[in-house]
Amino acid sequence: MNTKYNMSSKNLRLSRAGSESSATSSSLVDSESLETSNESSPGKILLKSKSLSVPMESTANDSSDSSSSDRGQRSPSPLVPEDQYEVEKVCNYVKDESGEMYLVKWKNWEEEFNTWEPPRNLVNCDSALLEFYLARKKEYDSIINESEYVITDTGKKRRKGPRIYIQVPPDPRPYEVQVQEFFEVHGELTKAELEECMKKVGGKKKFDNRGWTGKLSKTLHEGIDGKLSEESLSSVRKQLAEFEYMRRRNEHNRILKEWQEHINNVSNGKPKITIENEVDWAGPPENFVYINDYVTSADISIPDDPPVGCNCSNGCYDNRLGCCAAAFGAKFAYSQAGRLRVPVGTPIYECNRKCKCDSSCPNRVVQDGQNSTMQFCIFRTSNGCGWGVKTLKVSYLKGTFVTLYVGEVINTEEAERRGRSYDAEGCTYLFDLDFNEQEHCPYTVDAAKYGNIAHFINHSCDPNLGVWAVWVDCLDVNLPKLALFAIYDIPKGAELTFDYKNLVEERVSKGLGNTSLDSEEGEKKIKFNKECLCGTKDCRKFLF
Template structure:
């Protein structure tokens, strides 16, 4: 009988859970039921309740699970009332749930006549109940957790549904349409007592001045704040990220995992161990012997780390084997984004965009375009899928004419650059940068300011840049 060695492993983030399953599949190993349930629960926690609800709703649509009708949802009190399209809706505080889970329910779904009478009497006196958090609401761990409830509903498929199987549910089901986020509560405009397949009114039909709309806006803003904290918890750049939506009820985007560096696709190894580094003590004063000169190029930066070369010039930065210190003027892209940015919802229908919260001088490094590095064949396959839904995040690493074996796909894995929009008159331009590898097929993609950029200005680049 053979002996199988088991090594201790850690799974710090969602991508590693999926990588762990892929690795096990390649080795023809399967998770035990207990391990699968544990990793499935971790996956739900990683994506958060708003995405978890979306994923599980796909299983409801397929008929693989259903939301039971006999859940014990007890109304604690009625907080507010609004009339929409001739129907009465009430804002409900649910017993055992914090105010974060208050929801608007149509009158037909309520069976608490005594509380309705009490609320009408209270309202007749010209009073309005305040939504005040109790001590239980403010506690770090509320009585019931939304993710726990969603995980409980997965009971029929918990032993067979893997983390990869769960995440694959996020793929669009209709060509030409992207998944639409409807706020943190998946039961918008429908009862908690009926299956989630029931139709719900669209957000565009709501009056922005109505209480109903305002309540949903509060929920979306909470979700965006959670997402902002999540991004900054992962982000390793010196500058932070702000999330802002002053336009609509769009919440955190689905199908997106934040990463800080290239992620190797299947069958690809990205070298990260340079053969040699420079011996300079002061690289700016020793440009003729520094890394760029050894690679047949020019020293790319001024002493204050702004560009001094024209677009199309290859940039070779000092690497981990160089003797120069971390403040060397030839270490720029590798030091990360230093300008605070804001992910914001555009008002002209272009979705999410990125704007700078600081003034940026011409020639400054702004951000690196990162994603999953895939082969040209895989890029061709994904390109057809992206074309079908009218979007793409593919960036060919084609610095050498006629030789493009690799492509960066920032569609699922990416950083802030994933949200930068296209412009024919951009304020950013693309440069190819090599740091810890000299492989001509694997440059870094760095975006530098093409001109001075004012505080609050949207960042853009030409998608056709090569």
């Protein structure tokens, strides 16, 4: 009985032999692609691959499942799985209307068993493909360099002699390797080229270079070989600048996305925060830790067990004249809808864990915190103010609680030390908890290293947020929470701001900031040296 084998290239699957430590340059093909058939003439191996058919004499016979002949013997290598065969080398390459095909010689099989394979079957043949590519390119370049040329009547340059039939395959090396070789010849991209590209490309969210790099690869090699005109070389560099810019942008966006996911994991998505930077390459602040509430140094403890609570039986709002606020000589701060209705400077006492009211009480606004419907964006500003925060999708009515100003609670001595350092750097995140109107404030909140979304809210001389002191479970007069409320209706997409003036003036009044003495009035005044960039109509021009 005569046996026939059909080798269908579309069924071939290649994989690298061995591990990273023992990998070879050879590649493998599944023996599943060899199938027994009774349909065609005996003694042939036929390759079914698009329009190409390559008949080859077979040594197979019907007397044995395996041959002891060297011609049909399987590779004995222990690194090769039983159902696969090793590639020894790539012998030829053709490209026509049907596509690209490589002629492959199999290890320990004679050349009559060579097969034509499409590139998709040679995914792990990097070494063999590169060896063939370099040899074929050298052969082609040699023919071109040794040829004679004539100028045609149209002024074009034409090579004399017969047509060149050999074809050069694509460079199998990664695109980045080809680009680096180009730069070694023509120099790296300059800062000016990348900046010009940034203006052109702008805020594209993502760049997909699939297909585009393949088209440029041929031109890169012409540039490496010195075959490009100055105009063409300039065009290639502009394309490379765009590719490099978008590669960096994609990597930068990946880093920002990881930071965004981290922040939302910490805040549990309340509020939902997105991060975007279409201005520069700034990423997450170094050594910044996102938190939801105060953290303290080792010598400071914040009590959270209030000594008293209200006994409102018919609802805190209806009993607002006898609720927690009244017990401390303050006004009930919220409307029944939970919006602030007292002016800046008014202390706010919310119901606490000792109170008889439940979570639906309208006097639990700040402690209920931000919810999942609130959406903010930490974004990079284009006016030199660094990071900022803006609203997303939702507008905020006047009196709406927006966020807490949280950070590390430190004592006065440590605040003085850090204050001098921040003054030298031209920034401040120190907020004194001096709402008790005493001469010496014992505690300060530092949001430089530890903070939440308020860390990124910028200053404005005409802000849309105000700061109120709020007491909940901790009733120590020196340790209120700092709550930011909307003092105007804030539309969707608006940047959130508050006035840093209080932060600066409080510290100056205690001799902790950079001050000068006005001899005529005999009182301390702020020595302004930080320009304000808020751009509002009533801008004071200097921040501090």
